[in-house]
């Protein structure tokens with residue numbers, strides 16, 4: 001059974017809900033708020049269950065009109081289902097139907113849902129879009145940069161976790177006492193006549209599913225444009241020097257047709273921010289000034305060059321994010337740090353692409369690098385078993401491409417061979433002598449260089465492909481893993497906690513060329529580590545010794561949250 005968790009905040013300040021008029025109060029069903037949340041059983045698995053759940057909930061507040069879904073409800077998109085339910089609820093209480101703006105208003109809503117999934121937060125206020133102008137209770141100033149919203153009064157409902165429109169709308173309507181029925185009030189607000197609905201399902205983030213509904217009262221004729229702007233701005237290089245971050249060449253996507261002409265419907269680039277590492281503490285409620293972003297300034301105006309003062313510590317990755325008037329955003333960062341290499345064997349962690357490098361719509365997983373594998377080059381194979389990643393994981397250059405890349409940067413024919421440890425045996429690639437094989441983002445690779453060769457190697461970001469953080473198969477004994485890369489702020493202690501979350505499993509961690517060669521960390525008792533608060537190095541990975549086979553899906557969660565591994569419930573939130 002679904003568990004509902006509602007976090008309640010005050011309605012956005014710009015929503016002004018008038019008292020219910022006398023004429024509406026005379027309708028068979030009124031817009032009056034229920035006395036309390038619906039206490040009966042709720043089911044949403046079929047049309048019949050949805051109808052009976054809504055009908056029973058209506059009856060509990062004295063509304064005898066049953067909810068009847070239209071034929072074909074099942075085959076509608078979630079957006080159309082939500083619109084349908086909004087209007088059935090309005091119709092039953094004597095309100096006119098909302099019209100869906102499928103392009104501008106829904107794109108603004110879609111962008112916000114995508115933001116929440118990508119950056120794992122839940123708030124009307126945005127860390128990247130008009131952050132400096134928002135407050136927690138009036139967090140929709142990001143919409144006012146859009147001409148469609150700026151002239152009218154409007155409101156916004158957010159929900160997270162719900163997997164269907166029926167569950168989300170039911171939660172807004174009948175399980176909303178904690179917000180003093182603010183979400184219900186927005187849905188039934190008689191003066192609202194247009195709505196934009198943006199939904200991201202399975203998009204990542206703590207709640208995985210995010211729903212944004214933007215309601216507006218638009219006076220006079222309004223025709224949404226035929227085409228939405230769905231593309232984020234383009235950005236040039238991101239650089240950092242002397243405490244100042246800079247990005248040049250910022251411009252909105254040229255295919256945006258809605259900001260052209262004498263009366264544009266959207267603005268172009270409306271904001272640029274910088275941040276390092278995580279943009280927000282996952283899942284928490286935020287005041288806008290608690291977001292880990294710094295607003296940038298465009299100087300001179302219209303130049304496409306934005307700068308801001310920010311501190312970038314060693315190992316941190318600087319990001320620039322540009323936003324357009326429809327809320328589309330593009331997150332860009334410089335390439336990962338170079339990997340130093342010297343003659344002989346080098347243990348190298350292949351960097352994983354970051355969230356921003358993923359194609360839109362594929363989940364935008366956080367910048368968790370990771371992954372598995374291989375054994376100790378100085379040990380016998382039997383001690384180090386590591387299944388290979390499967391399929392959907394990101395593929396960085398294959399073995400041949402990796403050698404070509406290193407050779408071209410260090411000088412021709414620098415690499416003698418490279419090897420990974422796969423399914424109980426070393427798999428070795430000799431240049432010119434054998435077929436290439438796939439390598440995976442975050443994988444540990446032993447690169448054997450000819451003597452006296454030295455230099456640095458840097459994987460081109462355009463060569464990286466990555467989908468989601470892989471799950472590492474850890475075998476009893478030592479494992480060589482290359483997590484995290486680029487640095488995401490995890491400490492030795494946090495990594496130890498994550499791997500050990502199913503039991504007191506981690507025995508030792510070593511950062512160095514081989515197990516127990518280098519700096520070794522051991523837990524003194526469960527969850528406590530000696531000197532375990534240091535960050536994990538970017539480019540070399542670490543050795544971990546566990547007492548039994550297990551899996552580990554590296555996260556970029558913070559220390560206080562990492563202990564929650566294994567506790568799952570279907571989380572639901574509304575705002």
Ligand SMILES: [Ca+2]
Pocket residue numbers: 229230231232233252253256324328
């Ligand atoms: Ca755009």
